[in-house]
Amino acid sequence: MAELNKELNKELNKNFGKKLNEEQLEQLAIDLDGVKAKAMKQVGSTDERYIKKIVRLQRSLEIAGRICLVLGFMSLYFWGVGVLLLSASKILDNMEIGHNVLHGQYDWMNDPTLNSQTFEWDNACSSESWKRVHNYEHHTYTNIVGKDRDFGYGLLRLSDDFSWRLRNSWQFVTYLVLSTLFQWGIAFHEMAGERVFFGKKKEGRGSHVDVEQLKKVFYSKSTRQILKDYVIFPLLAGPFFVMVLLGNLAANLLRNFWTSTIIFCGHFPTEVYTFTEKECENESRGHWYYRQILGSANLTGPKWFHILTGHLSCQVEHHLFPEVPAHRYVEMSKEVQVIAAKYGIAYNTGSFFSQYASVVQRVLYFSFPVGKVTGKKAALYPRF
Amino acid sequence: MLNELTNKLSLTLFNNDTFKAYFSPFSNKPVAVLMGEMFAATVVAIAPENNDMYSLTLTITGKVNTQSFTFQPGQYVELQVKQNGRYIKRPFTISSSLAQLQQDKTITLTIKKQSAGRITPWLVDAVSQGDLLAISPAKGDFVLHACLPADASQQVKKEVLFIAGGSGITPFHSLLLSHVADYPNINFSLLYYARTQQHVLHDDLVALEIDQANFSLKLLHSERDGHCSLAHLHGITTDLNNSAIYICGPNSMMDNTQALLLEIGLSGDAIHLEQFGLASFNNVDINVARNVSFTTTNKNIVVSEVNQQTLLTLAEDNAVPAKYGCRIGICQECKCKKVSGVVYNSQTKTYSDTGEEDIQACISVPVTDVVINL
Numbered sequence: 001m002a003e004l005n006k007e008l009n010k011e012l013n014k015n016f017g018k019k020l021n022e023e024q025l026e027q028l029a030i031d032l033d034g035v036k037a038k039a040m041k042q043v044g045s046t047d048e049r050y051i052k053k054i055v056r057l058q059r060s061l062e063i064a065g066r067i068c069l070v071l072g073f074m075s076l077y078f079w080g081v082g083v084l085l086l087s088a089s090k091i092l093d094n095m096e097i098g099h100n101v102l103h104g105q106y107d108w109m110n111d112p113t114l115n116s117q118t119f120e121w122d123n124a125c126s127s128e129s130w131k132r133v134h135n136y137e138h139h140t141y142t143n144i145v146g147k148d149r150d151f152g153y154g155l156l157r158l159s160d161d162f163s164w165r166l167r168n169s170w171q172f173v174t175y176l177v178l179s180t181l182f183q184w185g186i187a188f189h190e191m192a193g194e195r196v197f198f199g200k201k202k203e204g205r206g207s208h209v210d211v212e213q214l215k216k217v218f219y220s221k222s223t224r225q226i227l228k229d230y231v232i233f234p235l236l237a238g239p240f241f242v243m244v245l246l247g248n249l250a251a252n253l254l255r256n257f258w259t260s261t262i263i264f265c266g267h268f269p270t271e272v273y274t275f276t277e278k279e280c281e282n283e284s285r286g287h288w289y290y291r292q293i294l295g296s297a298n299l300t301g302p303k304w305f306h307i308l309t310g311h312l313s314c315q316v317e318h319h320l321f322p323e324v325p326a327h328r329y330v331e332m333s334k335e336v337q338v339i340a341a342k343y344g345i346a347y348n349t350g351s352f353f354s355q356y357a358s359v360v361q362r363v364l365y366f367s368f369p370v371g372k373v374t375g376k377k378a379a380l381y382p383r384f
Numbered sequence: 385m386l387n388e389l390t391n392k393l394s395l396t397l398f399n400n401d402t403f404k405a406y407f408s409p410f411s412n413k414p415v416a417v418l419m420g421e422m423f424a425a426t427v428v429a430i431a432p433e434n435n436d437m438y439s440l441t442l443t444i445t446g447k448v449n450t451q452s453f454t455f456q457p458g459q460y461v462e463l464q465v466k467q468n469g470r471y472i473k474r475p476f477t478i479s480s481s482l483a484q485l486q487q488d489k490t491i492t493l494t495i496k497k498q499s500a501g502r503i504t505p506w507l508v509d510a511v512s513q514g515d516l517l518a519i520s521p522a523k524g525d526f527v528l529h530a531c532l533p534a535d536a537s538q539q540v541k542k543e544v545l546f547i548a549g550g551s552g553i554t555p556f557h558s559l560l561l562s563h564v565a566d567y568p569n570i571n572f573s574l575l576y577y578a579r580t581q582q583h584v585l586h587d588d589l590v591a592l593e594i595d596q597a598n599f600s601l602k603l604l605h606s607e608r609d610g611h612c613s614l615a616h617l618h619g620i621t622t623d624l625n626n627s628a629i630y631i632c633g634p635n636s637m638m639d640n641t642q643a644l645l646l647e648i649g650l651s652g653d654a655i656h657l658e659q660f661g662l663a664s665f666n667n668v669d670i671n672v673a674r675n676v677s678f679t680t681t682n683k684n685i686v687v688s689e690v691n692q693q694t695l696l697t698l699a700e701d702n703a704v705p706a707k708y709g710c711r712i713g714i715c716q717e718c719k720c721k722k723v724s725g726v727v728y729n730s731q732t733k734t735y736s737d738t739g740e741e742d743i744q745a746c747i748s749v750p751v752t753d754v755v756i757n758l
Contacts, residue, residue, distance in 0.1 A: 322714060
C-alpha cells in the first residue's frame with residue numbers, strides 16, 4: 001500500500017501544476033458534479049435543524065448583546081461583553097446566515113424567512129445589490145481580471161495584471177481603511193462600478209439596473225442601518241444613549257474587520273491564480289471548476305472558526321458549490337482535495353495566520369512599482 | 385396604520401418584515417401559520433378508507449387576513465406539510481360537510497395515495513394525532529353556486545346531477561352532505577363509479593338517500609357496469625336537458641363523459657368539471673406540447689414537443705421581463721417562483737417537485753404544464 005502511494009505521489013508530482021487538457025477538464029467536471037450530487041442527496045432535515053439553530057443563536061446573541069450594552073452603566077465589563085456578543089451576532093447574520101441564504105442554499109426549504117429572494121441582512125449593502133455583484137459578477141467571473149471587480153475592489157493592486165500607480169504606494173493604508181469601512185465598501189461597490197456618483201463610466205459596461213434605482217436602494221437601506229444602530233437603539237437606552245451608540249459602532253467595526261479579513265484570506269493569499277478574459281471565453285464547466293479551485297484559498301481551523309467565517313474558510317468548496325448548504329463544505333473538502341491531487345491541481349490551504357500573512361505580503365509587494373513578476377516570485381503570484 | 389408602523393420598525397431594527405418573522409425560529413409552528421398566511425391545522429385523526437385512500441381530519445384554528453376559516457362545499461385547500469426539512473404544499477378536496485366545520489371546527493380531507501407521489505403515500509405514516517400542519521384558505525369554483533342564480537330560495541325545481549369516478553367522490557361527499565337538506569326544491573342525483581368494494585365514503589351517502597327525498601344515489605361497479613352510458617344517465621334522472629352536471633374523476637373518465645353529454649346535445653355551460661390533483665410524474669410524457677403560464681404578465685405560451693428551451697429563454701422570447709445573471713446556473717439571479725408543474729434542471733439532471741417552489745429559470749426546462757410567477 002505504502003509502495004503504491006509512493007508510486008501515485010510520484011505520478012502526481014510529475015503532473016503537478018501542468019495545465020489540464022480538455023479531456024481532463026471533462027473528467028474533472030464529472031468528478032466534482034459527483035461530489036455535489038452526493039451532498040445534495042443528503043440535504044434535508046439535518047440542514048434545516050442546523051440553520052434554524054444558528055438563527056436562534058444569532059437572535060439570542062443579538063438580544064443579549066443589546067441588553068448588556070445598556071447594563072454597561074453598572075460596569076464597563078458589561079459593555080465589553082455586549083460589544084462582543086453583538087459583533088458575534090452581526091458576524092453570524094452576515095456570514096453563516098446572510099451570505100449563505102442569499103446564495104439560495106436554503107431555498108429548497110420553502111421557508112419565507114430563509115429565502116434568497118426575500119432575505120435582508122444587518123449590513124449597509126442591500127441584499128439585492130449584494131446578489132448582483134457577489135453572486136453574479138464575483139462567482140461567475142472569479143479572479144478574471146477586469147471582470148471580477150472583487151479582485152482588488154478597484155482600490156488595490158493585487159497582481160501584475162494592473163500597472164503600478166502612485167496611489168498604490170500607500171495601498172496598505174487604503175486596505176486598512178477598506179477593512180474598517182468594509183460594509184460601506186460593499187454597499188458602494190455596485191455603484192462604484194457604474195460610476196454613479198463620480199468618474200466616467202467605462203465603455204461597454206452594461207448594467208442590469210438603472211442608476212436611479214441603485215441610488216434609491218442604497219439610500220433606503222443605509223438610512224435604515226444608520227437609524228437602527230446610531231439613533232433608535234441608543235434612544236431606547238435613554239440616558240445611556242452615548243454608551244449604546246459607541247457599543248454599536250464598536251460591534252460594527254469588529255464585524256467589518258472580521259468579514260474583510262476572512263474574505264481577503266479567501267482570494268488574495270499568495271499562490272492564488274488570476275485569469276484573463278480571453279482564457280475564459282466560452283469556457284467549459286470543467287474549466288470553470290478548475291478556475292474556482294485555482295482562484296480560491298482555504299483556512300484550516302476548529303468548528304467554531306468555520307461557523308464564524310460562514311464556512312468561507314472553505315472558500316474553494318464554496319466557489320465550486322455555492323448552492324450547497326455551507327456547513328457541509330468541511331466534509332466535502334476531503335473529497336475535493338483527493339480530486340485536486342488526482343489532477344495535480346494546486347489546492348491552496350493553510351492556517352489563518354499563515355494565509356493572512358501572505359495576504360499582507362501580497363498587498364505590500366504590489367504596492368511597490370514592480371513590473372511583471374518573474375522568477376521565484378512568479379510562483380507566488382501565478383497567472384493562469 | 386399601526387401595523388404598517390410596527391412593520392417598518394421591525395424592518396429597520398431587525399431587517400425582518402415583521403417582529404413575528406424575527407422571532408419565528410424560536411417557535412415550532414409552521415412559519416406560514418406564524419406569519420398569518422395559512423391556518424393552523426391540528427391532526428385529529430388519520431384513518432384508512434380503503435387500500436389506497438385515507439381520510440385526514442384536522443382542527444382548523446387561526447386567522448388569515450383577519451378571517452377565520454370557511455369554505456364552500458366542493459372547494460379544496462392546499463395542505464402544507466414538512467417533509468425532510470422542507471415545506472411542501474399539495475391541493476386536496478374537502479370531503480366533509482359545512483356542519484362538521486361549524487360543530488367541531490374540523491374538516492376532513494380524503495386523500496388518494498399517488499403511486500409514484502412524494503407526499504401522499506408518505507403522509508399517511510408520517511403524521512399522527514396532535515401534529516400541527518397548515519392549510520390555505522379554501523379555493524376553487526366547483527361549487528353549487530356555479531349553477532344557481534344569486535337568490536337560491538326563488539329557485540324553481542331544478543335538477544343537479546353529480547358524476548363521480550373513484551377518488552373523485554370527495555367534493556360530492558361534501559356538496560351532498562352540506563346542501564341536500566338545505567335545498568328541498570333541488571333534485572340531487574349521484575352516479576358513483578368505482579371498482580367493486582372500493583366505493584369509499586358511501587355509508588353517509590346511503591344514509592342520506594334514505595333520509596332525504598330529493599336525493600337519489602346509484603353506485604356503479606366499473607368492472608361490471610363499464611363507463612358512463614346513456615342508460616346510466618337516464619336511469620337516474622328524467623330531465624337531463626334541464627340538469628346542471630358536475631363531473632369529477634380520472635381525466636379519461638371526465639373526457640369521455642363530457643363527450644357523451646355534448647353528443648346528446650347538452651350545452652357546455654351546463655357541465656362543470658373538476659381537474660383534481662396534479663399529474664404525478666410517472667404519468668408525464670416528456671414529448672408533448674406544454675403550456676407555460678406567466679402569471680405576473682398574464683401570458684400563456686404553448687411550447688411545442690420539440691422545444692427544449694429553458695424558462696428564461698422562453699420568457700425573453702415572449703417579452704416577459706425576467707431577471708438574470710450568469711445564465712449557467714451559478715448566481716441565482718434568475719430565481720423565480722414556480723406555482724405548479726414539473727421542470728427539469730439541466731445542470732443537476734433532476735426533475736422538480738410538482739408543487740410551489742423556487743427555481744432557477746436559466747437552467748429549468750418545462751416538462752409538464754407549468755405556472756410561473758413572472
